[in-house]
Structures are given as C-alpha cells and as structure tokens.
Amino acid sequence: MGKKYIYLSLIFLVSFNAIGQEPKRVVIDSIQELIDISNDLTFEFKIKESLEYAIKAANYAHKLDNDYYKGHAYYMMGYNYSVLVDHKSAEKSYRNALEYATKAKDSVLMLWSYNGLGSVYSDGYNNLETSLVFYNKAKDLGKILEMDEEYMTPVINLAWTYIDIKEPDKAYPYLLEAEQLVTKTRDLRGYCEVMYLQGRYHFQKGELDIAKNKFNDCLETAKQHDILADLSYVFESRAELFQKIGKMDSAYYDLQAYQNYKDKLYDKEKLKQIEVAKISFGVDEYERQLNVAKAEKEYQEGITRNNKIINIISIVGLITLLGIIVFVYREYRIKEKLNNALKTKNEQLVEAKLEAEKLAQAKSQFVSTISHELRTPLYGVIGISSLLLEDQEILPKHKKLLGSLKFSGDYLLNLINNVLRISKIESQEPEQIKTPTNLYKLSQNLLNSFEYQAKSKNNQLNLDAPKDLPETVSVDSLGLSEVLVNLIGNSSKFTENGNIWLRIKVLDQTNESLTIRYEVEDNGLGIPENKKEFIFEKFSQLDRESNKVEGTGLGLSIVKNILANMDSQIYLESEEGKGTKFYFDLTLEVINEIEESNLKNDENDNSKSYHKILVAEDNKINQIVTKNLLNLIGYDCTIVENGFNAIQLVKKEDFDLILMDLNMPYVDGREATKRIREFDKTTPIIALTAAEISEVKDECIALGMNDLINKPLNKNDLKTIIKKNLKT
Structure with missing residues (x-):
C-alpha cells in the first residue's frame, strides 16, 4: 500500500510542575519533539529507539491528560508495530490513536488511524472486506478536509484492495481519481504506484498491450528517480504478463530483475530483523511503564473524588468518617497487594505458556526437517538396491549383500517413521486405509x-x-x-x-x-x-x-x-x-470371490494400456530411481528438473499423469501445480514429498493436486497410486 508520512508542526514545552511530580525540574524535550524523533527513527529502521520515544511521549501525555498527544503517540506505536509485522499490537495501538483523535477532534489523525487499521486488516489479517470499510472512512475524512496529500493515500489503497480481490471495475473510478491526485501533488512514488495499479487493472481486463505500457511507464519513472528497488514488485507483474503472451525469455528476465532488486532491499530487511531481536527484550518494560502511568493517573483521580466525599461527609461526623476511611484504605491496600501479586503470577504463567508453545513448535519443525533430510538420501539407497534386486542376472553372493543393504535401509526408514509417528500419535488419530x-x-x-x-x-x-x-x-x-x-x-x-x-x-x-x-x-x-x-x-x-x-x-x-x-x-x-x-x-x-475377481480383471485391463508420465524431480539419483521404477511397472516417462520446465512441457505435450516433487529450485512443485491448473484442470498430479503427508496434504489438495505419496518410493505403492488416479 501507499506509504504513510507523519509530520507534526506544533511544539509545546511542558514542565514537571504541570505533572505534579518534580516541581523543580523542567522537561528539556517536549512531547512534540519526542514524537518527531520517533517518526525520524522509523525511516532509519531503528524501531527499538523509535518505540521508546513514542512510549515516553505517551507517558507524558497521560500525565498531562492530553488527548491530542496521546493519539499521536499511540499512532507512532502502531506504525512501529506494523513495521515489526506485529499486527495484533498494531491494531490495538491504532484503535487507541483513533479513540483519542476522536476525543481531540483531530480529523487528520483520525484519517491516519483509519488508514493504518485498513492496512492491518488487509496485509496482516487478509480480511479485505473489513480493510475496505476503514479505507472508505479514511477517504471520506480526506474529502471533507480538502487535503490532497492526505486524501490520496486511502484512494490508492482502495484501488489496490479492489485490484487484489480481482474486482477491476470497482477499482477503476479510484484509479482515475488517484491519477489526478498524484499529478496535482507531484508525488513521484504515488504516480508510479498508480501506473502499476493501472497496469494490473488492464491485465485483469485482458488489455495486455495497455497493461504492458503502464508497467513500462512505471519502471522508467522509478528508474529515473532511483526508487526502482522499492517498486521491484512491478517486475513480477510484468513477468506474469510476458508469460501470458508467450514471451518466456522476457518473463525470465523480469523474474531475475525482481529477485535482484529484492536482494538490494536485504540490508534494510536485515536491519529490521535485528531490531526485532533487540526490541523483544525491551518492549514489555516500556509498556509496563505506560500502564503504570495510566494507573497513577486513575489512582490520583480516585483520591480526588474520595476527598470531595470526605469533605461533604465530615460535616456530619468527622471522627466517624476518619475511622471508616482508615479501615477502607487498609482493606484497599491489602486487596491491591493481592491483585498485584495475582497479576504478576498470571503474567509469568502466560510467558511460560508462550515459551512452551514455542518449544513444541520448534520440536515439531526439527523432527519434520530431519525426516525430510534423511528420507531424501534413503530414496537413493532403497530405490537403487530394489532395482538391482530385480535384475535376474546378478550373482547370488551380490544379491545377498544387496538384500542386507536393503534391509538396513528399510530398518532406518522404519526408525524414522516410528519417531515421526510417536511424535504425532497423541495429537491426532491415525487414518485407517483399508x-x-x-x-x-x-x-x-x-x-x-x-x-x-x-x-x-x-x-x-x-x-x-x-x-x-x-x-x-x-x-x-x-x-x-x-x-x-x-x-x-x-x-x-x-x-x-x-x-x-x-x-x-x-x-x-x-x-x-x-x-x-x-x-x-x-x-x-x-x-x-x-x-x-x-x-x-x-x-x-x-x-x-x-x-x-x-x-x-x-x-x-x-x-x-x-x-x-x-x-x-x-x-x-x-x-x-x-x-x-x-x-x-x-x-x-x-x-467374496466375485468382487475379488472383478477387482483383478480391472487391474489387468488397466495395466495393458499405454500411459505417458511426466516426472518433475531435481535430485539426479531420485530421477534415476523413479524412471527405473516406472519402467519396471510398465510406464514411459519424461523427466524435468524444475517446476518451470514442467509448466512449459505440459503446455506443449499431453501427459496422462504428472509426478510432481514439492521442493525444487526456481519454481517449486506447489507453484508449478498452481500455474498448470490455470490451463489444465484434468491431468492427474501426484505430489512426491519426503515430509509427513499429514503436514502438507490439505495445502496440496487445495492447489489442485489429486494425491500424495511419500519418498522413498517402492514399486508396489507407486503402481497402486498411479492406477488409482489413472482410473479417475
């Protein structure tokens, strides 16, 4: 989405006399200066320092009970959380900013907050319907304010969202309005984004020549003004267009350019990740300080109210009232201590629970990764030994050694499967396949x-x-x-x-x-x-x-x-x-015998027919094993080394079935299946995976795959699953 810029022009000097805590000291930095510093630090990816200044500004704003500065401080906190991709914290901060902006009647800040919430729901939660509600509220405010710079951002975001959900006709009026605004404000980045969105609009409408011109216009302008790296995603969209019109060389060039410009942004991303690691140790303390400031203010307000009541009641009976106050105060302090202790324990329990969940997730990921890494070489050991055992001319003494080798491979594979099964058997009931x-x-x-x-x-x-x-x-x-x-x-x-x-x-x-x-x-x-x-x-x-x-x-x-x-x-x-x-x-x-006889006849008839199979597999040993296994069970096959080549071959030739490895370089099996299903809905695709099938099954079926089989393959299982899917 369009980038939000923040600048506040008013500076207020605040002394601690107003706060009532340190009457002899004067605050050197104003709340406004804290917010400005926080804003500047975000563009240097110094997120920890930026969040620290925003929280300080919020503390002072709460002590002053100033809704205007509360709103701006919370907005900066929300913006920082968005950079950290902590969407829940960002939403909470933006909602606080909106609340105080409404109280302060600060329409510009309300517009920013609505726009921030729209981005959280669009980019974070993928809830585009709710994001459209917030963007529309921001747009309506911008129209009332008659401020083109502020009005432009939600208009671009609305166009972007409708393009994302592939409703180009709804996006079109916003694109026209956005083009007028960026031209009027001379916003170069905004102009490039509008050209990019217009290119996507014409692409979705099937107007490919116009779309290409828009993409070219965007890239040329971005190149002239040195903002091409920030807009590298234009190359990805233009590559999709070139692929659509059959210019595969140009598509390949654009994909390379997209990757290169993404790499140029790596330093910024690396800085951001470093800040994420640093800030995880400090943010909780800053937020606790903010909560203490709120509690202090509420406590002082409570004391003021109690004093008024005491003054009124003292007329009736001062001595009795004082006794009651002492008793109530003692009880209050006792309850407060108990509540604080309970709160501390609850926080510790929550932290312990989160840590346990992280450890469990890390364990599951470790087991899954080790399984994949072990199964891949085992495919070669078990597969090649199985193929050699099929050779009738092999010497008996060698056959015995090969039998030992295969037994050891099978034993190691069974050991891996046992570890995986016992790690999952308590969390999900195994599926019976009769x-x-x-x-x-x-x-x-x-x-x-x-x-x-x-x-x-x-x-x-x-x-x-x-x-x-x-x-x-x-x-x-x-x-x-x-x-x-x-x-x-x-x-x-x-x-x-x-x-x-x-x-x-x-x-x-x-x-x-x-x-x-x-x-x-x-x-x-x-x-x-x-x-x-x-x-x-x-x-x-x-x-x-x-x-x-x-x-x-x-x-x-x-x-x-x-x-x-x-x-x-x-x-x-x-x-x-x-x-x-x-x-x-x-x-x-x-x-009964009749059913069994029919089943055998079906299998015999199926095995006699000729079928052509495409195998997408990058591992050379796995290619050899799979090809020989398919030849043994009577199938011809063609082998490609990555998903990109598989897509091109399916477009040129007809295959009866595709065996698709999930993990391949350049274009993996998932992306290749997704693209094949755009033009071929019927050819059965079977996933080859060394991962646990239960972990990837739902994702593969959703992409359009028909079935899955675990590596290492064996002849009988491969024969069964191919026959099963060729029948359908």
Missing part, C-alpha cells in the same frame, strides 16, 4: 523380510495359519504390517538359537466377517514380571545394563496405539528365561 488383502501372503512376506536377521542369530522362523483362511479380507494392511513388523522385530532382538512363531487363529467366521487372533511367540529371554507394564511406554528398552539394546524403544508403544485405532488391544504372556508371546484380535470384513 484395502483388499490376502492375510496369508502378507504374513509370509513379512516373515521372509526377517530371514537375514534370523540367520544372523541362528533363529528359525515359523508361520502357522489355517488352510481354510479366506483368501481376501478388507483391512488396514499398512497398520497391520507395522504391528507385525514391530512384534517380530522385538522377538528377533531378544532371541538367539531359538524359534519365532507367527500364528493366525480363526476365532469366528461367517460369509461376511472374520474374527482372527494373531500371535507372535518366541522362546527367547522373556520379560521380568516388574517390567511387563513398563515395556509399553515410549522409549522403554530392556537389558539396558548389559548394553544389548537395539532400536528406539518406540515399537511396542506404536503397536499399542495402532491396535487401539483398529478397535483392538495387545496382550502379553511371558516368563523370564522361557520366552514371550504377544497376541491381539481383529474382526475383519470378508471380500
């Missing part, structure tokens, strides 16, 4: 994945399942797999030269449902009686004294929470030195 599943094959595959670990400890793995087990049931296979992996892995840790059994027992069966019991039993170390409850707690591990622990101690805690989400619970039987058995029950829906 799929048609063959319980026997699922159990066999899970048991086979521990074969290498079992051989290293000379253990025998055994699967015991009834022959008449239904072939297909509906179950959250991912959740069930995670439960069994943790239980089998737990048995493998504490068993050597022994046996591990995975059993499936049918407890009840009908045509529509099946109730089963899963048991995982070993003849290993067993669990002492006093440790049986302890092992289900987070980060609990046995045999710590001998340093034979493995893993994070999260497995059984995760098992307990997953089964609770599946309406089940984990049971334990164990005797130290003889072994351990975990078991749980599940009631599942049976899928």
